[in-house]
Amino acid sequence: MTDQTYQLLAIGVYMVAMLAIGYFAFKRTSDLDDYMLAGRGLKPGVAALSAGASDMSGWLLMGLPGAIYVSGLIEAWIAIGLTIGAWLNWKFVAPRLRSYTQVSQNAITVPSFFEKRLKDKTHVLRIASSVIVLVFFTFYVSSGMVAAGKFFEGSFGWPYLAGLATVTIVTLTYTLFGGFLGATLTDVAQGLLMLAALIAVPIVALIQTGGISAAAEGIREVNPDALNLFAGFGEGNNLIWALGIFSTAAWGLGYFGQPHIVVRFMALRTPQDAKAGRRIGIGWMILTASGAIATALIGIGYFAGDPAKELTDPETVFLLMSQIFFHPFVAGLVLAAVLAAIMSTISSQLVVCSSALVEDLYNIVGREATPKKQVMLGRTGVLVVAVVAALLALDQNSTILDLVAFAWAGFGAAFGPLVLLSLYWRKLTATGALAGMLVGATTVFVWGNIPALADAMYEIVPGFILNLVVTVVVSKMTYKPNAVIEEEFSLMEHQVSPKAARTEPVAG
Structure with missing residues (x-):
């Protein structure tokens, strides 16, 4: 068999495995709570790997290595910021959100949590949140489909639409029928595949290039500053340098408001599971990010000055090194890891969009539906969003990929401060939350969209700060004591305390 045949065989095995997992989840899904949150029964390891896989997307295996290959270790600040943000999210958001979403009338989505937590009887906050979810995630899903089409086009010479259709159909199938559990279990498999690939490739590459000393020497010959995390400091205005690093690391602020990530916290078995989840999740992030960075750094010296090892696109450094150093079938599994990163993010976002359509827009109009009908509506929501996203992705020259960072900032600035204040401040009001959310998104x-401002600072920073300020000010102006909110807040705090964890289970 040819190398390409081996690689396609490996990808085929991976696709079949994802469909099998989706079928397994389908047989265990009976109502909307199962479909959207897996019945709140996720073990910490499952939740952690799922959150990591759905978070990172193709950026981890292509975007980050490409940036490191071009500019050196200075580009690692985004990975550092994301790791810190993820740790803070697991530490301060996960246990409280798991408890509060169940205490507050069993909220199973972020928009429904805002409404039930703040007792907003107008539904305006929930509707506005749902619209933000749908708009940003439809484009986010579409960007993943574009990446999938280009992946098959660049790796195997397939027509763009054929690659797009393949990934869309497989991902849609296991998400459509398996729901949140299907997306989560496939995320776990995909997360483990990504971890294996990101550990194996740099280790083998290091051995093949003569070890650490030889690799470091080759790297420095090409770029003396490649191994310097603080490259550029002291060579000009240090304040501007520091602001640039802060802007890059500020990606970590986005974690608090990402619906497809925090929903994993809501699905944990208990608030106390967040501690184990944090250790597993952050360990996974450190290992995978380190593997991506190491591969790119080794590639700097490996590809330099040798026309036979031409690297035309820096973002393919990880893929090319896997193809050079591994058997074609194993290299195919590494290629499957890239698909895993893309597909895990798409599936998670489809489920969140479905929940926004069904739980947050359909159900609030007062229509009654049986559990079976609710699941059917959830699947219909997944299909609708996927079709719209696929239509947007038909243009392979679309600038949708440029909106990934924009969407991350949008969710982080619109929802992040509200999630934190909901969990830590009793006096937050629905009016304040709505005002802050709209200010952050705007x-x-x-x-x-103003180049001078965007170049100076990542838009999540001003959006997050202004949302926080407006929310606090307006909430103080509109606050009225509410006995139910006080009671639920106190119960949530009691449940997440270590003493409560030893004495009683989480109440519904």
Whole structure:
């Protein structure tokens, strides 16, 4: 068999495995709570790997290595910021959100949590949140489909639409029928595949290039500053340098408001599971990010000055090194890891969009539906969003990929401060939350479309800060004591305390 045949065989095995997992989840899904949150029964390891896989997407295996290959270790600040943000998210958001979403009338989505937590009887906050989810995630899903089409086009010479259709159909199938559990279990398999690939490739590459000393020497010959995390410091205005690093690391702020990530916290078995989840999740992030960075750094010396090892696209450094150093079938599994990163993110976002359509827009109009009908509506929501996203992705020259950072900032600035204040401040009001959310989202949109401002600072920073300020000010102006909110807040705090964990289970 040819090398390409081996690689396609490996990808085929991976695709079949994802469909099998989706079928397994389908047989265990009976109502909307199962479909959207897997019945709140996720073990910490499952939740952690799922959150990591759905978070990272193709950026981890292509975007980050490409940036490191071009500029050196200075580009690692985004990975550092993301790791810190993820740790803070697991530490301060996960246990409280798991408890509060169940205490507050069993909220199973972020928009429904805002409404039930703040007792907003107008539904305006929930509707506005749902619209933000649908708009940003439809484009986010579409960007993943574009990446999938280009992946098959670049790796195997397939027509763009054929690659797009293949990934869309497989991902849609296991998400459509398996729901949240299907997306989560496939995320676990995909996360493990990504971890294996990101550990194996740099280790083998290091051995093949003569060890650490030889690799470091080759790297320095090409770029003396490649191994310097603080490259550029002291060579000009240090304040501007520091602001640039802060802007890059500020990606970590986005974690608090990402619906497809925090929903994993809501699905944990208990609030106390967050501690184990944090250790597993952050360990996974450190290992995978380190593997991506190491591969790119080794590639700097390996590809330099040798026309026979031409690297035309820096973002393919990880893929090319896997093809050079491994058997074609194993290299195919590494290629499957890239698909895993893309597909895990798409599936998670489809489920969140489905929940926004069904739980947050259909159900609030007062229509009654049986559990079976609710699941059917959830699957219909997945299909609708996937079709719209696929239509947007038909243009392979679309700039949708440029909106990934924009969407991350949008969610982080619109939802992040509200999630934190909901969990830690009793006096948050629905009016304050709505005002802050709209200001945060608008700031990201305006700031991100003014080049001078966008170049100076990532738009999530001003959006997050302005949301926080407006929410606090308006909440203080509109606050009225509410006995039910006080009671639920106190119960949530009691449940997440270590003493409560030893004495009683989480109440519904």
